[in-house]
Every structure is written in structure tokens, then in C-alpha cells.
Amino acid sequence: xxxxxxxxxxxxxxxxxxxxxxxxxxxxxxxxxxxxxxxxxxxxxxxxxxxxxxxxxxxxxxxxxxxxxxxxxxxxxxxxxxxxxxxxxxxxxxxxxxxxxxxxxxxxxxxxxxxxxxxxxxxxxxxxxxxxxxxxxxxxxxxxxxxxxxxxxxxxxxxxxxxxxxxxxxxxxxxxxxxx
Numbered sequence: 001x002x003x004x005x006x007x008x009x010x011x012x013x014x015x016x017x018x019x020x021x022x023x024x025x026x027x028x029x030x031x032x033x034x035x036x037x038x039x040x041x042x043x044x045x046x047x048x049x050x051x052x053x054x055x056x057x058x059x060x061x062x063x064x065x066x067x068x069x070x071x072x073x074x075x076x077x078x079x080x081x082x083x084x085x086x087x088x089x090x091x092x093x094x095x096x097x098x099x100x101x102x103x104x105x106x107x108x109x110x111x112x113x114x115x116x117x118x119x120x121x122x123x124x125x126x127x128x129x130x131x132x133x134x135x136x137x138x139x140x141x142x143x144x145x146x147x148x149x150x151x152x153x154x155x156x157x158x159x160x161x162x163x164x165x166x167x168x169x170x171x172x173x174x175x176x177x178x179x180x
Contacts, residue, residue, distance in 0.1 A: 001053060004030045006060030008086045015051040016078045028167045029057050032116075032146055035163060035174050039063045042113040045105075045138070047098040048123075052079035054116045059088045063114070068093045069101045099130045106137035113140050118148040124155060132157050136178045143177040 003011045004026055032054070033039070040062040046055035047069050055066040056079075068091060070076045076095040083091050094101065098119070104110075115138060119127055124147075131147075136158055139145050144162070147155045151171045154164050159175035 001051070002026060003057060003060045005033070006062060008060040008088070011086055013051060013053060013056060013082045014078050016075045028148065028170050028172060029053060031165065031167055032172055033057060033061060035172065036114065036144055036146065039114060044114045044116065045069065045112040046116045048117065048119040049079055050075050050118065052082050054118060055091070056082055056086060056088065058114065059090060063090070065090045069096055069098050071095065071097050099127065102130065102134040102138060106134040110138065111140040111143065112138060113143045115139055115143070115145040117145065121150040124149050124153060128155060135159060139177040141177045145175040147173045149173065
């Protein structure tokens with residue numbers, strides 16, 4: 001795996017060992033950021049961060065800050081290794097449950113310009129009610145939420161849907177922030 005664009009373009013990144021983490025492939029990551037557009041100075045929340053590939057891509061492309069949320073210890077350590085290897089600033093790695101982080105941020109009024117959500121595909125149906133409850137409060141009015149899922153599933157959330165596209169075995173669904 002490598003960074004697709006930005007200040008660290010072409011740099012290789014680590015992926016956690018084992019089968020529990022499925023890093024977002026280069027092609028899908030490139031597609032996501034083509035759909036999202038410029039992220040210069042953006043405040044980004046990367047939920048179910050895994051290797052951190054999505055958030056690392058955002059930092060390389062100029063995001064101001066990325067909060068990586070990953071419950072798995074080895075995956076969180078991999079994100080830290082990747083940040084160190086790429087010498088990227090503006091990142092916080094939280095070893096925490098993504099649903100709990102969303103609930104805390106929603107209750108505290110914390111909002112993000114870009115929320116990246118890439119859970120293990122088998123979890124998506126179970127976490128959609130949580131996402132539906134908290135995402136509208138966490139995505140900025142002019143912000144974007146991106147959900148990566150199995151190509152056969154198209155998530156539905158109480159946010160305006162910009163697009164949903166299939167890339168091989170993956171689907172990327174882009175939602176816009178709530179109407180002000």
C-alpha cells in the first residue's frame with residue numbers, strides 16, 4: 001500500500017498483520033478523494049481506522065487535523081508507525097470504540113469537515129443505527145461523511161446522499177452534512 005497523492009505521494013505504508021483489518025486499497029482511496037475534493041485544512045475523523053490509510057491520505061493531501069479512532073491495539077500501533085514513518089503532524093490516535101467516540105463528540109458539539117467510516121463489512125448493518133443517531137450532529141453543515149461497505153450493501157443514513165459508487169468488491173457512499 002502507498003499514499004496516492006499530496007506531500008507523501010508514493011510513500012509506502014504498513015498494514016496490520018492478520019485478517020481482522022482490511023486496508024482500503026489504493027484504487028478505492030483515490031476514488032474517495034476524487035469524490036470528496038480538496039481537503040486543505042480540513043478537520044477529519046477516521047473511524048474504524050485500521051491501518052490509517054484513509055486518514056494518512058487526507059493528511060498527505062493537506063488536511064489540518066485527523067483523529068484516528070481504532071479499538072484494536074495492533075492496528076492503532078500500526079497507525080502510529082505509519083505517522084512516524086511519514087513524518088506527518090496534525091494527528092491524534094485514539095484506541096477507543098468508534099460508537100463511543102461518536103456519542104461523546106455528538107454530546108460535546110464536536111463537528112468535523114470530513115468523517116471517514118470504514119468498518120469491517122460484516123459490522124455495517126449492526127452499526128448503522130449508531131451512525132444514524134450521531135453522524136448528523138458530528139458532520140459539519142458543509143462537511144462530508146464517506147462510508148465504505150461491501151459492494152452489495154448501500155448504507156442509508158439521515159443525511160443527504162451525494163453519490164454511491166461501486167469499485168470491485170467495495171462500495172463508497174458519500175453523504176453531505178445536514179441541512180443548516
